[in-house]
Amino acid sequence: MGTHRKLALFWTGYASSQIGTSAWRLALPWVVLLQTGRVWSLVAVSLASIVPELLLGPLAGALADRLPRLPTLLLLDGFRCTLYVACFLALFATGTSQTAIYALTAVQVADTSAGILFTSARAPHA
Numbered sequence: 001m002g003t004h005r006k007l008a009l010f011w012t013g014y015a016s017s018q019i020g021t022s023a024w025r026l027a028l029p030w031v032v033l034l035q036t037g038r039v040w041s042l043v044a045v046s047l048a049s050i051v052p053e054l055l056l057g058p059l060a061g062a063l064a065d066r067l068p069r070l071p072t073l074l075l076l077d078g079f080r081c082t083l084y085v086a087c088f089l090a091l092f093a094t095g096t097s098q099t100a101i102y103a104l105t106a107v108q109v110a111d112t113s114a115g116i117l118f119t120s121a122r123a124p125h126a
Contacts, residue, residue, distance in 0.1 A: 013077070017080070021080070021115065024084065029042050029045050031104075032045045032105075036098070041101060044105055045105050045108055048112065049108050049111075051109075052112040052116060053112060053116055060116045061120045061123070064120035064123070069121055069122075072117070073118060076115075076118040076121070077118065080115065086107075091104075
């Protein structure tokens with residue numbers, strides 16, 4: 001029974017993480033476009049989620065195979081959660097300035113990079 005509880009807890013956390021990540025990836029470009037009014041800012045934020053996938057994707061699987069699975073998943077999800085909380089607090093404190101938009105773009109790169117490794121670590125090992 002303990003194993004099923006741990007699995008249910010893990011998948012509940014994973015599902016909430018995926019919902020949050022999806023909301024982030026949907027809302028961020030929209031907020032950037034509304035705040036800047038520039039399509040190029042939207043493009044920059046969109047590229048911040050695409051370029052890390054292209055660059056790190058091939059390497060993430062090999063790295064994930066060499067790391068212990070559960071600690072890697074917990075560490076990466078904790079890191080991503082910390083990123084989101086820090087963004088919320090920073091935006092709440094400073095508002096949506098141009099500097100904040102650049103910071104959000106950097107957070108998008110870090111989040112996407114961590115997400116690629118997370119997805120690779122979650123996949124069954126060959």
